[in-house]
Amino acid sequence: METVEVDGLRIAYQRVGHGPPLVLFHGAGEDSRIWRRQLEGLSDDFTVFAWDAPGCGQSDDPTLGFSAEEFGAVAAGFLRAAVPENPYILGLSWGSMLALELYRGYPEIPASLVLASAYAGWAGSLPPEEVERRYAQVLAEIDLPPEKFVEEWLPTLFTDKADPAVVAEASGIMAGVRPAGMRALLSASGRADYRPVLPTITVPTLLLYGADDQRSPLYVAHELHRQIPGSRLSVIPDVGHLAQMEAPDAFNTEVRNFLRGIAAG
Template identity: 30%
Template sequence: MSIDPIDHDLERGLKNRREILGDAWVDRSLSNANNFNAEFQHLITRFAWNEIWGRPGLEKKTRRAMVLAITMALGRWEEFELHVRAALQGGAPDTRLTPDELKEVLIQTAIYAGVPAANTGFTHAMAILREIGPEIGYTLEPAEMTAAAHPGIGRESATLSKPALHYTVRKARNGAPRHTIVLSHALGCDLSMWDALANELAADNDVIAYDHRGHGSSDAPASLYTMEELADDAARLVRELGCGPVVWIGLSMGGMVGQELAIRHPELVAGLVVANSTSGYPEDVRAAWQQRIETVRGSGIEAIADAVMERYFHADFREKKSAAVAAFRKRLITTDAEGYAGCCNAVGTVDTTGRLPQVKTPTLVIAGALDQGAPVSMSETMAKGIPGAELVVLEDASHLAVAEQPKAFEQAVSKFLAQLPK
């Protein structure tokens, strides 16, 4: 029987070790081997770098993050520094962490291993970033701690103009923003409806989400609103933030606002997404909206809550995602009743069908195949009326398609955004 002279476990381990730490570090380590530590080097190369790092069950970036968290938790700072350097600039580029990803590892470790460990970890990491930052295109710059914002929520504020509109701003994480996007929510919801999509889009775009008047933390004037007023609210938000023209993404009521905004203030809209919406209702449905106003004013929002959830979500979603539905229901019934009734009037009297040809911006219309509140035929009307508009129908989606089919919704939006000029 012949003996293969190649120790494959060792060679695989060396390959992984080089991929993670880089040739320079591994070559230096191997050159420092001696009769005292050579067997130990052999051991860790075969077991740590082959048996563990060679397993395909986790991506190597994930394993990097795990090593950083564990060495930080255990206070193994020499090993921690080694892997910080390697994570930022060593080995294969597709296995590296960005400084922002490294920051997330440190922050999460603070919760699970203690703030003192994270505090020391930040100190070591910043020293390394000061040293190698120019090589990786990263500069530590002064920043105001009180202005820091949760990147998954954004910086919160409200308009100075009245009625005050509560909004959040997520800045693009990957450098200069491709677009500024405004997300406009459905009746009885608030800006948190958009959290998942907003965080996806904020990779390459500045993303603004806001609460319509009468909703969330925005003012709720005691009157019946018009769609023109809601569109003018949107216009002053964009102008106050100095961020126009924007890509407007609106669902249901938010889509109605987007249509009116594009007609009344075309200079503010660079792209329009109208989802699960309509440009007008027949007379019997208009009457139903007026009846809803009377019910809410007489008996409160709770009286209509179950019926609204049935229109917002199809039966299978309500059964399988009952907790998500309960959260939307809670938001609905805690909405200011006067503000909700005011917006019901704006929604029920929407009328842009005859003016749709005035929308000159690139437009995507998204419909839910199961949507009873805004059937596909309503989306077809808008897509035909708006010059050059594209229609996408999402299967297994009812009225709140962004909640029921988040991935399909995000893919449709991302494809549309990719077609817009910067």
């Protein structure tokens, strides 16, 4: 792991490969380890950066009341400190909300967006009662030992056809979740609505989903596709929310082909 300091926070990240920079933003309850197959599989074409968000992995915990705008500012500061040029941004789940927050505040930074298993914020994509159910569930779980709730998350993240070793790997990563990190992510993003950002996006954008995603269903994908001008929607059959783990070859191929197309002009 390498580190940089951004706004007083030590931010840890992995960097591998050579080529144009591709930056990976993980989801809630995760860290950069969730991207192992992308760090391995895409580093032949790209310099791949995978950060640990504030409160996750080996990065410092944010302060109490850390806002969505502050997450966006730290992400922008990280990119300026660690990445040599305008990067391709890939955000997964909560990381897709962070990518939209980054674009909202700093539209000059991303060269393109890949929004995987994405939302326009929970409040921007889900019915109000589902937003409140999820918010209350995570709030109740924050101070519990991770083994008390991670096993309940897993069936909503993978299909029943997923390799048990992959599911176990994800479980081990999520077992490292920290209350301070989850509290900050929930407070900043639990009721976020990024629908106003979507029609302002002018960079090439790929929406990448698993066909059987329970957490961000395909109706969410189609609505983002409708609202983001010129966006492309790709659906990977027979996989769930953590498509980058369940079907890494298909996921990496979609990302690689999209970014190669941008580079080819």
